[in-house]
Amino acid sequence: MNSAIKGLKPERVWSYFQEISKIPRESGNEEGMRQYLLAFAKQHSLKAVTDTVGNVIIRKPASKGFENRPSVALQGHMDMVCVKTKESKHNFLTDPIDLVLSGDYLHAKDTTLGGDNGIAIAIALDILSDDTAEHGPLEGIFTVSEETGLTGAFGIQKEHINSRLMLNLDSEEEGVLYIGCAGGIEVDVQFSVKQETIPAGYLAFSLSSSGMLGGHSGGEIHKQRANAIKILARALVAIPTKMLISAEGGTKRNVIPSSCSFSFAVPEADKSKVEAIVEETAKALSIEYAISDPDITLELTPIVTPAKAANAKQSEDFVRSLYIAPHGVDAMSLTIPGIVETSSNLAIIRFANDSFTVISSHRSSVLSARDDIAHRLGEAFCSCGAKVTYEGAYPSWTPNPASKLTAFCAKAYEEYTNTKPVITAIHAGLECGIINSLVPGMDSVSFGPNMYDVHSVKEKISVSSVERIYGFTRHLLSMIK
Template structure:
């Protein structure tokens, strides 16, 4: 097995089972049944609430009955992305794991270490018969990646613990005690079609090779957005008719691939080619450091469709995409080094109702700033009189630096590692704030191993970091 030479073989054996099960957000039944079956096999009490979350319970070991319960928490679902050439089917295919040079990754797809590694760590702890501990619970939620559905739907009577360790963070030596809130802005516009002139060509423009990544955890890295690149280029070209447009896959993923096809005059081919070449040169120069493998490709074909999108609407929609904000809006002054407010122009396309649509995801640790940026995004699409829907709003998790639980965990972390952890907040969304608000008296923190390039095909876990965090969590629950 790929983990035969790794130190924590049982943990990695558990992890191997998780990516083998299709578990895109909304399709968690397979992983839910696996978790329930595994619990039964190991004589662990397990329940499922009405939302579909799974909860494990393990009584204290003898002599530890008086300890306060601890809740371990992670989510079952994953963000599913694959390379342009991959034939992987996330509805039925297991993910192929590769272990090399101290990292664990997937072949041509996202790994699902976010947040499969939390499940594996919890399984390893619950099956460790030598571990001394107080009462333990574990909560595995559904659809964290697409709306925090499980966290919102948790039934408080299933949870007795009031101290929670969320294992959904991606950087060792950091304890997170706060996170951003978010909201989604959806814009749609009815398509008006018009005839295509015979003296035209079909132009197809594609942006690919971008790094993409997590729109919360990596928005500060200033990587390119494939949708914004194409809008930037096409905004310089007038009198075109859109044919097709697609870009982005998930609301919390920075788009790494986008394609737009359009109709324009044959005679304008040299001008259009020149505009694209000039813009491509600019873009490659601007992103040379943070996104060095950007590719902008133009192809043409002479076979024409009968209809294309109205010229005025085509231009207005491109303008809306050009105007829509993307990236960091403000950095936090209260927490230096942390993004306060950002937006991600995440998805564009044409739906089966023959509507142009766009999805933007807004994050902020300040509620008013979150809403204000959402209005700015909406204003960009209102220039073409699009219909706007605001959805999926969730609150920020306000840091509590005076938390006794956080101070205790920080003390134990220093005792275990001989170094002080960094205690801060994160711009990505975590379930802690929602769970805290649903379960009165809950005190939460978040931590995790080094996990890189999540929500992308480059996602990978650092083996030694995973094993250190797993060992620390065992130490923690055996000593508090």
């Protein structure tokens, strides 16, 4: 057993989590996990089915005496966000996640942990394999590619699902029952540029931003963390004449970008002006983000001047569009105090084959507001002549405070912990809204253990919280009628 999990309770949950952590499972590469789940079902003589998009559904009969209880689904996703430090040589296609225990927290060495959503699968597998657990008919619904467009949830086929009560184990705050979530949409931008010869007397530089916390674009967007792409756009827009050479920033559409770099050429006479702009921007950022993101670094480095770059007008127009494009919280909910209603994440930028690519994601519990903020970003780039497309729209999950399942969960939580849970909605996108819309009559609640900084290399999960949530889940299953 990996020394990081030795002695952790519940032992079987962490053993399953360790096995899952050995399997490469970046979004779109879930075949290893799928085969692992099917082998698990066979080992424990459980029925399993794989649907047309690759989701796995595992069924377990009711415990003795619970045959007349309603069927309940435990739901989570197979894939994980794969992010690593610049120094890491980890290969997400082949290498296991290197687990590290620090006090009460489990994290990974130089990569994301995959607690989102590996811990849901580990808890579900423990219950599915435990003949002493008390429950009615049980299903495990394990979906694919949640992190890159909720592909598995969209592909759910109602004929494969027996349950009409679903416990989604993909939340990250103990003591909170989520009964609603935001809908989302992605904006893809393509901006083709004309490469021109860089004039004589120009110097080239690389400008990079790093040291930011990043994080989940739903769960952490309200924390006012810096966006590495927006920071560089802020500096570049102040430079009067520049020709863009390259750009690379961000990793995933649902991750706040924590690093970015641009290279560009400027007239030699502007060298000191460029240096001053970068220095002034860095000073301003250190003040503005002193609390929310204190380790921001801007680095300006001279590079060999190449032969060609994007022409100056297109470079200026594109940087201006990047600068004015929305990012962050756009509106707070007036229905549920303290919850973000609408937000944007300017997530990825790349330059290849004479074209800039920008990808952003937008969330809102109000679908008209979701579409409005997405189109505002789209119009920012249309103004420079870019091609803009809108993709991957998914619905919000409208809260139903009168839900019977919510009432069961609240009662069970209070019985198990002697504290009342918080019942609210979450700004992040959960699969519940989609599955509810595809399986008529489905009633869902989402909860989970304390996790922090998911979708970043700082991701960690509380060991003691996992033990409590695991115990609560078993207690809840025993009392649902």
